[in-house]
Amino acid sequence: MTRFARITGTGSFLPPRRVSNQDLVNQLAALGVETSDEWIVERTGIQARHFVDDHTHTSDLAFEASCRALRAAGRQPQDLDLIIVATSTPDMVFPSTASILQRKLAQLDAASAGIAGCAAFDVQAVCTGFVYALSVADAMIRAGNARCALVVGAETFSRLLDFNDRTTCVLFGDGAGAVVLEASERPGIAACDLHADGRHVDILCVPGHVHNGQVTGDPVLKMDGQAVFKLAVGLLEGAALKALAQAGWQAQDIDWLIPHQANIRIITSTARKLKLPMERVMLTVHDHGNTSAASIPLALDHGVRAGQIKPGQKLLLEGVGGGFTWGAVALTL
């Protein structure tokens, strides 16, 4: 009997503080930085994003999203044997945010303490992180190394932003999304296609690091927006087509494209290349901004809870981000 990995529950969480473009325009004006709602909407499609407060960590967002995904799957923390968190904004240098999340889930109640001992680690592939994490969990389940996995994308990207740099600080937001992925005899994940090209490390990076007890380098996000844009548009189509070919599907078979929510212009361009109408593209970028590794599971959960994405439908997830990394996953929900 072929063993598959199937998503059995989704969940997501956004920090309560919603920052509209106008809120950001006002905040930046106080710093002498000029931007406008019109510019942000026209160039990116973003109207608002959510930011954490000073006391909230990535693992807190991951915890809320995970609890919702577990409830949707009808699972308890102690049922899990694998936790993978995709993030570029971990709570600490180490241990992993996945380990911290495991501890928070273990503290839910007496039975949940049974989660202790399950494998837990982070995946760092920036905005492609969730696609990478899902692919790793799929491989571990199909190899028989795990049966019930929690796969999370969680970010507090607001912590990495330079609010004096209007070309980047208007683009990003905070949030988390999670799925429960289980071994199944029914097909779920049909194909994964992952890539990285380290020649482009410098076009999107946070070049700071800890050195002798000090942060050395510049610990804020740096991006060559136009270089990222050009690479993203070309690479996403290739990954999507490869995942589709591997699954034996045509683009027309896809019920929903769930792209990384970086910029509406990148998303529409990919949809056009795949000849997919925008009615079949899940969009949250207007309300969430770019939440990096959290954006795909956030959009997935948003569509599921809105009743738009339904069990049995064919989905194509695709991400692109720093590294440069990119990839796609084709799956039946």
Ligand code: ACO
């Ligand atoms: N408000 C007003 N004006 C601005 C702003 C702003 N927030 N930002 C830039 N501008 C100005 C620039 O200064 C420039 O002015 P100039 O012509 O007088 O020099 C003008 O707008 C055009 O700037 P461009 O950089 O050419 O604008 P572009 O159309 O390329 O849009 C953007 C910039 C939105 C960043 C675009 O390049 C983009 O979306 N790139 C991809 C970004 C992306 O997807 N990143 C995430 C990858 S995922 C990850 O791994 C984190």
